[in-house]
Amino acid sequence: MVEELVFVNFWSSPFGCRVKIALEEKGIPYDYKEEDLFNKTSFLSEINPVYNKVPVLVHNGKSICESLNIIEYIDEAWSDRSPSFLPSDPYQRSQARFWADFIDKELYEASKKIYRCKGEEQESGKKELLRILKLVEGELGNKPFFGGDNLGFVDISLIPFYSRFYTWETFGKFSIEEECPNLMAWAKRCSQKESVAKSLVDPIKIYDFIFYLNKYLTK
């Protein structure tokens, strides 16, 4: 049967970037559809009626929503293609899910305070972000990747945010390289991978987008 796979995304979304990396890692062919988040189509509300958000993966007409959910789906539906993103050991699998969930719940929200707020709120966002990054760096330890020798579930969950380091550092006036040198080394290592290099958005483009979006939102 001919597989029909449509990946619906918006270019700046770090969540969409996760899905792109996963698809590229497994070498799965797909059609891409860009949604304009400022002018969403009725197609998006059909395939994601609960959230009306990107990314969405539509596989043979069935939609899968929420980026981490999509990555697990890709891992299971194409389990015949390497690499596997989740470890085979149940305990290691639970730890990978825990850390991806932690990143999902806390990182994006903390980071928004850095570029959307000023004064005390911005400072608290910065503190929170560094707490999260340091915890995650601790989990990485001496491993080349969270997944061990190769990119895994946690690597794919986190690496898209590398495109935002420049934005966070510029707005927050701090250096991630200074605060989390091992994590920075990990990010550079990840971006050597073809799937990641192909998928990461240019950090300057992200900065400009966020800068202008802030102006638009505070009008």
Place this chain on the structure above:
Amino acid sequence: MADEVKLYGARGSPFVCRVKIALNMKGIKYENFEEDIFNKSADLLKYNPVHKKIPVLVHNGNPISESLVILEYIDDVWKGVPILPQHSYERSVARFWAKFLDEKCIPALKDVGSNGDEKVVAKACEQLQILENELKVKGTKFFGGDNINLIDIAAVFIAYWLAIREEAAGIKFFTEDKFPKLTKWADDFVNCQVVKDTLPPRERTLAFYNKMFGKINGV
């Protein structure tokens, strides 16, 4: 070697309850450690240093935190009655709804205070309507079909805690005429053998909510 399973939790917590239901489904014997959340044990802080929260499952000395992560772990390790479906697409659907409950639905329900703000109540009803529609479309007794699955377990707050919270707040919106399928589901769910003995006593739960809403003796 005999499995050593410990659960750090609190009787009143719906998140802990999720784990107890899953352990019951698989017939797993475990040692229960009742935590005082205002005076957390050294063990809990050691096993969940990131969030310092319950529930934590400790299996042969290995700790797993976050209720949905724990549920997946239990399903991975112990065969028998399944918590998640077999097919990859159905699994992604189950995970999607479990996440919806945690990120959108339950927070909206918990936002309803005793002041009965109309907008807040409307938002809560919107989330319940999404679940009502899902049950209508499925046409089955449970979200899992004829038997309970991850989604049903994740929704235990709605099945049991919500009505008690409404009574304490004096605001009733989860009614049979508004949500006929979901209220029937709630009834059927709390009467499941594996669920019954995990639920805390009603009077104690009501007393907790009364205290939370600043009411003494329900007044």
